[in-house]
Amino acid sequence: MNTLPQPSDEERAHSARLVALICEEIASHGPMPFSRFMERCLYAPGLGYYSAGRTKFGAAGDFVTAPELGALFAQTVADALAPCLREFGADADFCELGGGSGAFAEVALGALAAADTVPRRYRILEPSADLRERQRQRLRDALAPALFARVEWLERPPEAAWRGVLFANEVIDALPATRFSKRDGEVYEEHVTLDDDSRFRRTDCPADALVAGAVRHVERDLGREFADGYRSEILPQLPYWMQAVLGSLEAGLVLFVDYGYPRNEYYLPERNDGTLVCHYRHRAHGEALLWPGLQDLTAFVDFTALAEAGNQAGFGVAGYASQAQFLLAAGLPQRFAQASAGVDEATTYRLAQEVKRLTLPGEMGERFQALLLARKVPEAALPPGLAAIDQGSRL
Numbered sequence: 001m002n003t004l005p006q007p008s009d010e011e012r013a014h015s016a017r018l019v020a021l022i023c024e025e026i027a028s029h030g031p032m033p034f035s036r037f038m039e040r041c042l043y044a045p046g047l048g049y050y051s052a053g054r055t056k057f058g059a060a061g062d063f064v065t066a067p068e069l070g071a072l073f074a075q076t077v078a079d080a081l082a083p084c085l086r087e088f089g090a091d092a093d094f095c096e097l098g099g100g101s102g103a104f105a106e107v108a109l110g111a112l113a114a115a116d117t118v119p120r121r122y123r124i125l126e127p128s129a130d131l132r133e134r135q136r137q138r139l140r141d142a143l144a145p146a147l148f149a150r151v152e153w154l155e156r157p158p159e160a161a162w163r164g165v166l167f168a169n170e171v172i173d174a175l176p177a178t179r180f181s182k183r184d185g186e187v188y189e190e191h192v193t194l195d196d197d198s199r200f201r202r203t204d205c206p207a208d209a210l211v212a213g214a215v216r217h218v219e220r221d222l223g224r225e226f227a228d229g230y231r232s233e234i235l236p237q238l239p240y241w242m243q244a245v246l247g248s249l250e251a252g253l254v255l256f257v258d259y260g261y262p263r264n265e266y267y268l269p270e271r272n273d274g275t276l277v278c279h280y281r282h283r284a285h286g287e288a289l290l291w292p293g294l295q296d297l298t299a300f301v302d303f304t305a306l307a308e309a310g311n312q313a314g315f316g317v318a319g320y321a322s323q324a325q326f327l328l329a330a331g332l333p334q335r336f337a338q339a340s341a342g343v344d345e346a347t348t349y350r351l352a353q354e355v356k357r358l359t360l361p362g363e364m365g366e367r368f369q370a371l372l373l374a375r376k377v378p379e380a381a382l383p384p385g386l387a388a389i390d391q392g393s394r395l
Helices: 007-031 034-041 074-090 105-115 131-143 207-223 238-246 303-312 323-330 331-340 345-359
Strands: 092-097 123-124 151-154 162-167 178-183 186-194 200-206 231-234 250-262 278-279 284-287 297-298 316-322 368-374
Touching: 007 105, 007 186, 034 178, 034 297, 034 345, 034 368, 074 105, 074 250, 074 331, 092 303, 105 123, 105 131, 105 151, 105 297, 131 151, 162 200, 178 207, 186 207, 207 231, 207 331, 238 303, 250 303, 297 316, 303 316, 316 323, 323 345, 323 368, 331 345
Parallel strands: 092 123, 092 162, 123 151, 162 250
Antiparallel strands: 178 186, 178 231, 186 200, 250 368, 278 284, 278 297, 316 368
């Protein structure tokens, strides 16, 4: 039974417009791959979840990301990436994928300015026009004019060669995921179609060569075939996406932070219905066909696949760890000590709660992972303390 908060009449009307668009496409072309359905739900111009004007992040939205908890996350990540920016000096650029509310950029730029490591340009690759405008307004209001002048927005990855760092927090989980299943040893791809009452329902169709090949690759790497009836997610487009995003970064670091697992944990036999999750008004649920355009659709990240795609794009794995391990090694305790020095008890308590949310296993600490990729970066430019906590062998 659906116990989620109900949308307003205006929200229902908005969703109905997107439903009509999807129904029209299904009527014209037949069952729609779930990955296409997810892409339409999230990114359809003016109607998709990330393309429309509704608040997504923070207490007034549907979920809270690490930068929304406070300043400590962005400050610590900035500290971790500052040595690389210093290595490339005046030519260093910082590129953030999917800038969210702008909270990360605001704090990170302040921390980098305080450390005298301001990048030549702070680029935000943001395909959503609505989010770009929200970010622009926030940063214009929050930053000194000279610092704001270094920020620029991109709608597509840079084409000219550049050096520096690229950071992506909760980006890979929002890539349109392919849902696959196994039946009688064959690979099927989940689609969305219409029932007799023109309501969405799921159906399976034989997978094409790209999807089937990606699933077979995972099976070979795991050393076992998926059992009949097993269902999960995969990103067959990930190597091409990675090349498009990282292809022009000729030297530098790439840090991905997201919720997920290494492959042998992602595809556990008992995890036989995948990792797809929907977020609506701070409720996590599994009804992906509900209210298109009003809720976030995500799938956990196969970090082994992410590392493989990075390798194919010419990057090596410089480090892999849980978010808690990464932040603690990168100086989160020191940042907490600085922020809590000389403040009142209530502020200290809030900061302590922020640290707990970022690091405790039951919060973000273990569910979220950090993967660092590198190309043509000397060891001295890597985040300090990384070697001591690296768990790359788990990949």
